[in-house]
Amino acid sequence: MTTELRTLSASEWDPWFDCVELAFGGVPFPPEKREMYAALAEPDRAVGLWDGADCVGTAGAYSFRLTVPGGAAVPAAGVTAVSVAATHRRQGLLTSMMRRQLDDVRSWGEPLAVLLASEPGIYGRFGYAAATSEMNLRVDTSRVGLKLPPGTDEVRVRRSSPEQALDACEAVYARLAAARPGTPLRQPGWERVPVNDPESSRHGGSPLQCVLAERDGAITGYATFHLRPAWDDAGPRGTVAVRDLAALDPASYAALWRFLAGVDLTSFVECRNRPVDDAVLRLVSDVRRCDARLRDGLYVRLVSVDAALEARGYRAPVDVVLEVEDAFCPWNEGRWRLTAGAQGAPTCRRTADEPELALSSNELAAAYLGGVSLTTLAAAGQVRELREGALAEASLAFSSDVQPWCPHGF
Incomplete structure (x- = not known):
């Protein structure tokens, strides 16, 4: 054809x-x-x-x-x-x-291309790799309690319509997005995505509902959710199906969870796509009854190795020569010296120096956001250490204080 x-x-x-x-x-x-x-x-x-x-x-x-x-x-x-x-x-x-x-x-x-894969086996041959994970939860609130941090009782949780709360929710999202690798900043028009609510997408649940957390008159968090009623012979067994949940401080986050776990006629809180280091895992009294399951999240492709590596920060000083293999984007192939210190911007330049780590663009993509360690990739035989100590140095430098996460689809 x-x-x-x-x-x-x-x-x-x-x-x-x-x-x-x-x-x-x-x-x-x-x-x-x-x-x-x-x-x-x-x-x-x-x-x-x-x-x-x-x-x-x-x-x-x-x-x-x-x-x-x-x-x-x-x-x-x-x-x-x-x-x-x-x-x-x-x-x-x-x-x-x-x-x-x-x-x-x-x-x-x-310098970057990112995607959410419908089938994870498709995109590796084009240089993409899973760089984040996401967690799904189904918390049995009839059997799980919450250990609330100080200040939780000072947070007011009130209802609002998703439309009326949109600007306040977006302000919270913007502050959190700047601190979490893997999160897209909202471009114009994308603020409508979280409140798009066709009936066919509710899976038998209510129209989208919203609550806001307030401290000292300021909005400090929000949750949007559907309610899915259910009953059995023992009584109500409904589910709170959370769409979005975010807060600027621990007390506000806990207050939102306390509200969700206490909604009348429900026995479960269901969350899809949460960060794998979600603080709720430390709030619950019994993590085994949260049915936490992990899956791959955002896939990353370094389109230009030098520009991508110079654009991010590093957790520790690093000076390492990378031997990069990239058959699909051959302009990335070869040796690159990555240097980052306590002062000045990182640099990534071509070099003729002897390589110290050998890896493909896939492994660089997996490690780029700090959620997959180079040490783990080396244990899987996907990164080769050519200078003793280079792996530990680079793995620490590439790591992140918080796990990367992409909170919404596209």
């Missing part, structure tokens, strides 16, 4: 998105959600594969700024809506789109 790969025009977005819907099961998006994605679309950053008049492949890239270790917000392509029609599989079309997209991202001067 002859296909044409080209940048999307605004008038082509509807058939392009139809292709995405079909590839992901053929169930139409709710109109409200489709309208939201249409408003967020950046057609000039998307490509489509066309077989005559039919769109048979898609790949988009949002303009994101991603928090990295050290607190900088780094330009990143938020890769989204990657699909190939079932009729056009195994013809190299995905590879051609990934090739074009990474070339484009490099030309835009963005």
Whole structure:
């Protein structure tokens, strides 16, 4: 078959998105959600594969700024809506789109590309690696208590509509996003994503509800959630299904959890996609009854090794020569000297010096946000130490005080 790969025009977005819907099961998006994605679309950053008049492949890239270790917000392509029609599989079309997209991202001067993978086995061959994890919880609040920190009783929790609370919630999100690697800063329009609430997405629950935490008249946290009623012969067994939960201090966080755990006619609090170092694991009286489960989160691709490594901060001084393998983006291959100290900006420059650590771009991507240690990757045979001590030095430098986390999809 002859296909044409080209940048999307605004008038082509509807058939392009139809292709995405079909590839992901053929169930139409709710109109409200489709309208939201249409408003967020950046057609000039998307490509489509066309077989005559039919769109048979898609790949988009949002303009994101991603928090990295050290607190900088780094330009990143938020890769989204990657699909190939079932009729056009195994013809190299995905590879051609990934090739074009990474070339484009490099030309835009963005050192990172990130995505959330529908299937984790797909993207490794293009240099992506899982750099964050996320935790799902189902807390049995009929059997789990909370150890509340001092000041919890001073926090007021009050109800608000999600729409009315939007600005206050976004202000809290912005403060927390700057401190957590892997978190995208909200770009214009993205503040609508957390309150988009089509009935078909509630899974039998109530319309989206919201509570705010207040201390001394200031908003210090929020939670949005659905209630899913359920009953058995013993009585009510409802679930509080949390969508978003955030707070600026421990007492406000605990107060929000106390509210969620005490909602009438419920026995469970269910949270999807929480950071793996979530403080609630230290608040609960019985972590075994929280059914905590981990899965892969944000996938990272270093589009330009030097710019990406210079953009982040380091937990400790480091001076190491990296031998990088990158067959898909060959401009990254070779030896790079990474230097970071207590003062001055980090530098990453090409060098002819002897290598001290050997790894591929996948391992650099996995370790980039500080959630996967180079030591762990070395134990799996994916990083080779060529100078004694280099691994420990670099692993400490790349680590993060808090676990990286991407709190929402795209």
